[in-house]
Amino acid sequence: MHDVAAHAGVSTATVSRALSGQRPMSPELRERVLLAANTLGYRVNLLGRALRRKRTSSVGLIVPDLDNPFFSSLAQHVGRSFGPSSIDVFTYSADSDLDRERRGVQSFIGRQVDGLVIIPSHEEGSAENITLASESVVTIQFDRRVPSMDTHFVGCDNRHGMKLVSTHIHDHVDLARQPLIYVGAAPVSSSAHERLDGFTKAFPHSRRMLGPFSAEWGQRAAMQLLEEETRSATIVAAADVIALGCMNALQSRGLRVPEDFRVIGFDGVGVAFLAHPSLTTVRQPVEAMTTSILELILNGLDEGVEGRRRSVRHKPELLVNGSSPARFV
Amino acid sequence: MHDVAAHAGVSTATVSRALSGQRPMSPELRERVLLAANTLGYRVNLLGRALRRKRTSSVGLIVPDLDNPFFSSLAQHVGRSFGPSSIDVFTYSADSDLDRERRGVQSFIGRQVDGLVIIPSHEEGSAENITLASESVVTIQFDRRVPSMDTHFVGCDNRHGMKLVSTHIHDHVDLARQPLIYVGAAPVSSSAHERLDGFTKAFPHSRRMLGPFSAEWGQRAAMQLLEEETRSATIVAAADVIALGCMNALQSRGLRVPEDFRVIGFDGVGVAFLAHPSLTTVRQPVEAMTTSILELILNGLDEGVEGRRRSVRHKPELLVNGSSPARFV
DNA sequence: CTGAAAGCGCTAACAA
DNA sequence: TTGTTAGCGCTTTCAG
Numbered sequence: 189m190h191d192v193a194a195h196a197g198v199s200t201a202t203v204s205r206a207l208s209g210q211r212p213m214s215p216e217l218r219e220r221v222l223l224a225a226n227t228l229g230y231r232v233n234l235l236g237r238a239l240r241r242k243r244t245s246s247v248g249l250i251v252p253d254l255d256n257p258f259f260s261s262l263a264q265h266v267g268r269s270f271g272p273s274s275i276d277v278f279t280y281s282a283d284s285d286l287d288r289e290r291r292g293v294q295s296f297i298g299r300q301v302d303g304l305v306i307i308p309s310h311e312e313g314s315a316e317n318i319t320l321a322s323e324s325v326v327t328i329q330f331d332r333r334v335p336s337m338d339t340h341f342v343g344c345d346n347r348h349g350m351k352l353v354s355t356h357i358h359d360h361v362d363l364a365r366q367p368l369i370y371v372g373a374a375p376v377s378s379s380a381h382e383r384l385d386g387f388t389k390a391f392p393h394s395r396r397m398l399g400p401f402s403a404e405w406g407q408r409a410a411m412q413l414l415e416e417e418t419r420s421a422t423i424v425a426a427a428d429v430i431a432l433g434c435m436n437a438l439q440s441r442g443l444r445v446p447e448d449f450r451v452i453g454f455d456g457v458g459v460a461f462l463a464h465p466s467l468t469t470v471r472q473p474v475e476a477m478t479t480s481i482l483e484l485i486l487n488g489l490d491e492g493v494e495g496r497r498r499s500v501r502h503k504p505e506l507l508v509n510g511s512s513p514a515r516f517v
Numbered sequence: 518m519h520d521v522a523a524h525a526g527v528s529t530a531t532v533s534r535a536l537s538g539q540r541p542m543s544p545e546l547r548e549r550v551l552l553a554a555n556t557l558g559y560r561v562n563l564l565g566r567a568l569r570r571k572r573t574s575s576v577g578l579i580v581p582d583l584d585n586p587f588f589s590s591l592a593q594h595v596g597r598s599f600g601p602s603s604i605d606v607f608t609y610s611a612d613s614d615l616d617r618e619r620r621g622v623q624s625f626i627g628r629q630v631d632g633l634v635i636i637p638s639h640e641e642g643s644a645e646n647i648t649l650a651s652e653s654v655v656t657i658q659f660d661r662r663v664p665s666m667d668t669h670f671v672g673c674d675n676r677h678g679m680k681l682v683s684t685h686i687h688d689h690v691d692l693a694r695q696p697l698i699y700v701g702a703a704p705v706s707s708s709a710h711e712r713l714d715g716f717t718k719a720f721p722h723s724r725r726m727l728g729p730f731s732a733e734w735g736q737r738a739a740m741q742l743l744e745e746e747t748r749s750a751t752i753v754a755a756a757d758v759i760a761l762g763c764m765n766a767l768q769s770r771g772l773r774v775p776e777d778f779r780v781i782g783f784d785g786v787g788v789a790f791l792a793h794p795s796l797t798t799v800r801q802p803v804e805a806m807t808t809s810i811l812e813l814i815l816n817g818l819d820e821g822v823e824g825r826r827r828s829v830r831h832k833p834e835l836l837v838n839g840s841s842p843a844r845f846v
Numbered sequence: 847c848t849g850a851a852a853g854c855g856c857t858a859a860c861a862a
Numbered sequence: 863t864t865g866t867t868a869g870c871g872c873t874t875t876c877a878g
Contacts, residue, residue: 189871199849204873211874213847231653234627235568236871239854244564246624253593254608255787260589264582267610271617276624278607279583281596288600295575295605298563324560403791432791439793440839458584459788462732462761464768518855528865533857540858542863565855568870 189230196224207232238300246276247303247485248296249330250289254281256401256429257457259307262331262474266305269478273486275302286313293317297324303485307331311377326488326495328481332377340488341499342480346379346454349470350386352506353424353452356468357391360514361422361450367395369418371409371434372426374398383426383454401426406433414441420448422512428453428460428469435463435511450512456504465510473502518559525553536561567629575605576632576814577625578659579618583610585730585758586786588636591660591803595634598807602815604631615642622646626653632814636660640706655817655824657810661706669817670828671809675708678799679715681835682753682781685797686720689843690751690779696724698747700738700763701755703727712755712783730755735762743770749777751841757782757789757798764792764840779841785833794839802831 193200198221205211206221224230238244249266251259267277280296282289289309296304297320304321305328308314315334321327327339357368370387373380375398384396397412399405406425410433413421425431431453438449445451445465453460456471480500488495508514522529527550534540535550553559567573578595580588596606609625611618618638625633626649633650634657637643644663650656657669686697699716702709704727713725726741728734735754739762742750754760760782767778774780774794782789785800809829817824837843 200871201849201851201873202847205848208873211847217848229652231623232627233568233629233871234624235564235573235629236854237873239562239564239568239856239871240873242854246628248607254583254589254596255593257586257589257788260583260586260592263589263608264584264610264612267583268612271612276609276620278609279592280605280607281593283593283597283600291605294560295563298561299575300562300564323558403787432788436791436793436795440795458732459586459761459791462765462788463792464765466765466769529855530857530865530867531863534864537857540863546864562855565870566857568855568872569857571870 192221192225192228192230195228196221242300243489244300244302245274246278246299246301247305248292248299248301249277249279250282250292250296250304250306251279252282252284252289252307252309254279257459258428258455261457262307262478265474265478266481269475269482273482275485282309284309286310286317289314290317290320293321297321301325303328303488305330305481305485308334308377311335311375311381322493324493326485326491326493328484330477330481332379335378338497340484340497342477342484343379343501344472344477344504345501346382346504347386347389349454349504349506350383350390352470352504353387353454354390356452356506356508356512356514357422357424360512363422366450367418367421368424369413369421370394370396370424370426371406371430372396372398373401373405373430377401380426387424401429403429403433403436406430407437410434410437414438414443419443422450422452424452426454428455428457428467431467431469431511432460432463435467445511446513452512456507461509463511468509468512469507470504471507472504476502521550521554521557521559524557525550537566571629572818573629573631574603575607575628575630576634577621577628577630578606578608579611579621579625579633579635580608581611581613581618581636581638583608586788587757587784590786591636591807594803594807595810598804598811602811604814611638613638615639615646618643619646619649622650626650630654632657632817634659634810634814637663637706640664640704640710651822653822655814655820655822657813659806659810661708664707667826669813669826671806671813672708672830673801673806673833674830675711675833676715676718678783678833678835679712679719681799681833682716682783683719685781685835685837685841685843686751686753689841692751695779696747696750697753698742698750699723699725699753699755700735700759701725701727702730702734702759706730709755716753730758732758732762732765735759736766739763739766743767743772748772751779751781753781755783757784757786757796760796760798760840761789761792764796774840775842781841785836790838792840797838797841798836799833800836801833805831
């Protein structure tokens, strides 16, 4: 900056003003400075700027696992929502590990992000990391929430999603002829918790199998059903990846979807519609959710860590497709 | 830091030494400082540290699109490879847009990352962004390369991958009975380019259909084939997402895979194996690739922008699955 | 409208 | 081993 100032024959203060744009100054001088900066190939050091301004124009996003298509899709959409703002979103994967998650939090707050969005890896285990974050920066729990944390929350109404599923089932499935089975996720995250809860409310007497949020678990669960000689059922999965795992295992053993097994997912990830038949699933309103995040962060910029906490839940919708169609009642 | 120093009755320099760990100091004092820092809830400001040290312990990763399972999987693995190091990886999605890509580059170099890994969005369009990056920081092009850029490159040997495909086809497919069709990607990225090239070398007279790297394109291409009354073919796709799109469209119209249509993918993304039948595909050696990235960055830390450029290509492998099995010659 | 100067938080010489 | 001090690059009062 010193060099640019010298080259343009002005002070560094003027260079700063010319480059950051805000302050009033003569267009002629600004022009000269911009030219000088250009010819010298000068690039502002955002570290210096941030140190002085106490604002980095960045927000951190911590996800449990970028290999999970739902989380990576969320990451994509968060970035897109912040596009029009002057804030950059950086994503960090915790690799489903609480230590890595903490490292991410510490790194982001150390780097003074203006906001931190976190999809907690674990319903209880993440508590301490989230506390750490929320002490230093406006923090938003996203998609999943650790109960009784003093942060914002943005997510979807999972119980309502399960209600949509139960309506669909009551309308189109003959429960007397076919068992109903929940291939769910163990309630170690709030979304798993709420979906299990929603299912149980709707179908208190139906069987529930619980594992991790993974395709492998879906495959394993389906194999177990087949080993038990189950040849027909309606499977409600806690996530699309689980549903896809189930379908794969069933179809590999020659069972038909939806004739033998209906399969219903949750999330609405893109690949769910590439399966054959494509998946009936509860789509989370991702755009609405990420818009809420943007709003909360922009607000937080003014209010700081002190502002009133908000909890925003958007309603999902049911997409009826071939894996559980609206016919043969 | 000042407060911590006062509370522990030492100088800020001592606080710094206690917290950064490196310099020799009496364990007793260190203990006292750590205690003081703890009780005051002090967190280092990494911006200040970086400004002084001229090192941020961070690398940026720019991907075209986090919604593409292949890119998000790469992002996940890059982060994992850097786990043992003290460097944090931050991912930024360019949203398949050259302006967003430039914004990402500017943001990362402005924030003084120690290294920048970029999957270019476009074979030519990204050139200027990559130049921008490589002027300020050690830059690695990943997975795709813009030709004649003065940066490192890490990727996979796409031509060799296509050779594996052609061997598989020659061994197991009767080309006289079934047309061979390449549902590829237009050569706007080097990987698309090289795969097309590899296919053309092996099968100069086969039909080639080119579009974007997306499932929709795969679906569209398959529909077109069906409209043309093609009822049987071996489809080589330029990417798994394209292959999955093809399979979906074919199966939706009642065609069978692999009996009517063989389908072969490229990349080896996780969801490819959840399709039914699961996809025969060329798996990119992701772990080896991200390990190379780590090495190049660690080297670059010492050598800086001046070091000799390296180009590393790892060999992929063919995974034979149900969508194009090794039978019926 | 522009310049001089202080200082954001930290670390590395250098001195003690 | 510890303290003093300068300064990383930037912006923003405060004067002029």
